[in-house]
Amino acid sequence: MVAKVYGPTGAATKRVLLVLIEKGIEFETVHVDFTKGDQRYPEYLKLQPFGVVPLIQDGDYTLYESRAIMRYYAEKCKSQGVDLLGKMIEERGPAEQWLEVEAQNFHPFAYNLVIHILFPSICGVTPDPKVIEESEAKLEKVLDIYEERLSKRKYLAGDFFNLSDISHLPYTDYLANNMGKEHLINKRKHVSCWWQDISNRASWKKVLEHYRAPI
Missing domain, CATH: 3.40.30.10 (Glutaredoxin)
Structure with a gap:
């Protein structure tokens, strides 16, 4: 079907x-x-x-x-x-946890940057330098936590690619490739390695071939 x-x-x-x-x-x-x-x-x-x-x-x-x-x-x-949840409950728990981390801790600040820098007219907002500055500062703190986590694990939830990594891909792509915020990724060794890994997956390349652009 x-x-x-x-x-x-x-x-x-x-x-x-x-x-x-x-x-x-x-x-x-x-x-x-x-x-x-x-x-x-x-x-x-x-x-x-x-x-x-x-x-x-x-x-x-x-x-x-x-x-x-x-x-x-x-x-x-x-x-x-590909198994995106984990075969054991001990694997699935972290996958679900980091999917929620993306939704609650990463997405709000990345989203603010995207709508105020990339797509203000589409989203009907007036770019606000204060929102941009505050959102970037808060995202820096989130990515510092990611850096520490990824120094010990290949992926956020463990050692296998999973839903939490997938959920990060679209907005991290905006940060890394579309809005002059690539330093947020590149200056963090382990975050950068993780990004290079997940963004080079064949599935992501197929999505970008299918369509790339606005939010």
Whole structure:
């Protein structure tokens, strides 16, 4: 069965596609154009009442929120493709933990930088130097913790590539390649090695070939 993925060419949609590719799941994408208000059409709101993306349809099953979709496919298809959760509960716990760290500690500050530097007009914000400065300072502290963690482990959750690494890829790509903030990654030896590892995976290159641009 082919998974149908609704979304713009954005970070959250890229997370979902990464999991599908790592799992070897066939998919098709349906572009939701925010500039035309596609997300507010009644047909879309029947599927996603909050009018956001991404959204997947897996046969008759519909699910939204990127990290929930990632967990769904990692669990449903755990016997195929790359194991993204861990075979033992002692591996899965850290994978879930660092997925939450990404959502609660990394994403908010990286997101602020992205919308204020890269896409202010698309997001309807006026670039605020104070928000940029504060967000970068807070992200520096988060990445210092990552640096210490990655000095002891190949990946954030342990020694295998997992959902938490996938969830970091889209916004770290913005930092490293699109907004003049590559120093945040490059000046940290272990964070830089981790980034080089995960950003060179074939799955990420396929996502970037599929589409690269706005959030």
